[in-house]
Amino acid sequence: MIQDLTDPTAVEKALEEFDGIGGATFRSRYGFGSSNQYYVCHAERLYDAKAIAGVAYGHQHPGTGPLSHDQFSGGEAATNNVLRRMGFTVLDSHSMTVDDERAWRLAVWADLVSRRDSEGLVTADAVRSAGAYGNYRGIWVDRARTQRVHPDGATMGLKHTGQHYPDDLSDSGVLYHYPVTRTPGRDRSEVNGTKAAAQLKLPVFVITEVGDLRGVELAWVEGWEDESKIFLVKFGENPPIRVLDRDHSDEEPFSLEGNRRRRRTGQITERPDQARFKLEVFQRYGPRCPLSGIAVPQMIEAAHLRGHAAGGSSDPRNGLPMNAALHRAFDAHLFAIHPDTREVEVRPDGPSLADLGILHATLSLPRLPHREALAWRYQEWLTRTGR
Incomplete structure (x- = not known):
């Protein structure tokens, strides 16, 4: 019976109806479920192949009406051949290769973009x-x-x-x-x-x-x-x-400075590479604060040594994992790390190491920040504190 579908304009009417009332209503109206494999691809949109063919049959043969899901002779293969003979593209979502799967996902993306409100x-x-x-x-x-x-x-x-x-x-x-x-x-x-x-x-x-x-x-x-x-x-x-x-940072030359992209939306400046910086800092050092000992990932942030505002790069060797409170104290220049001894130094007038919650006063990690980054930050701290 499906072989009697020969009119491309009938298929186009079914596609227009699908778009007009939405896929869920279209399938419900004619008693079809969602396709799980074959789709008509038309004007960058995807449509359930069997449902489209069944409704198109009714447009071409109004006396008979649309086919129900159990009235297809020859199964989906026959339906797909009928649609292809009329010049329509039918895609198989059950990919056999990575390239096919990538192409399928991009077809899904084109469909979703075309259906945005x-x-x-x-x-x-x-x-x-x-x-x-x-x-x-x-x-x-x-x-x-x-x-x-x-x-x-x-x-x-x-x-x-x-x-x-x-x-x-x-x-x-x-x-x-x-x-x-x-x-x-x-x-x-x-x-x-x-x-x-x-x-x-x-x-x-x-x-x-x-x-x-x-x-x-x-x-x-x-x-x-x-x-x-x-x-x-x-x-x-x-x-x-x-x-x-994994951590790839030691495979690349170090750069303390970096022209990192910034976007301003209203009063908020967004740093598109901040998430990547956090991941790479965690990969290099682990999601643990080496100064406080806190090892709850949700409480750990990626702190820059040479900060974003000062033109610092997003190289993880220009960073350290710190708990959120210590990160704020670090950015406020309440303490610094000596680039050679790697000992934590605080201001003479406080707060003290204990006040800051620093339990480990010497930076000890399997992989360390770059000395140039530590030295830049230490000199900045000396300047800020007038020492």
Whole structure:
């Protein structure tokens, strides 16, 4: 019966109806579920192939009406051949190669961009129907579909609610925290799937909730740090040049100065590389404050030695992990670290080491900051304190 669908204008009418009432209403009206494999790709949008063909049949044969989901002879292969003979592109989402999977994800992205409203948002159905996101958990791996390109599967979507770590989301990316639930085996699987997406240089979708609608960003997993349990995820069209899976800082020449990008929005100056700096500092030193001994990653920040305002670089050797309180004290020049002895020095008039909560008065780490950075900061402290 489906072979009697021969009129491309009937298909176009079905596509227009889908766009007019939305995919969820369209499928519900005609008794179809969401596709899990085949999609018509038309004008950069994706449509459930079987549902489109069934409704198009009714437009061409109004006396018979649309086909229901169980009236297709020859299955999906026959339906796809009919649509292709009329000049329509049908995509198979079950990729067999990494290149195919990358192309599929970019097709999903084009579909989502084309369906954005004036606020840049899309419906939850648009996100789910093409598989950008598909469960209630934070990480959507879709292992059944993606394990063809990697044994662990490759993460497709990351949901960021902003409830637990609101400061980690910016216009340029997100520091995404590993899942920690009562099902550790599944947590590990999701972490492995996200690492696989990075290693294969496959884009992922970062999903945010805005009421009933969704914000979606195309993103790439740029790196991770297992001890602090964070992924660095960057928004944009291009994959990272190198995946930051470990500390690479000693492999590069050191530069104390750096022309780092800055953006001002209202009264807020944004530093797009701050998240990367934090990840690389944690990779080099670990997410522990070497002065206070605090080792709770959520309490640790990446402190610059030569600061951003002074033109300091984002090289992790120009930084140290510090607990949030000590970071504030450091930026207020309440103490400094001697570049040669690596001993902490405080102002003669206080506060003292005990007042600051410094338990370890000598900087001792397996890897140390660059001496040039320590020396710059120490001299700045001497100047500021009039010594």
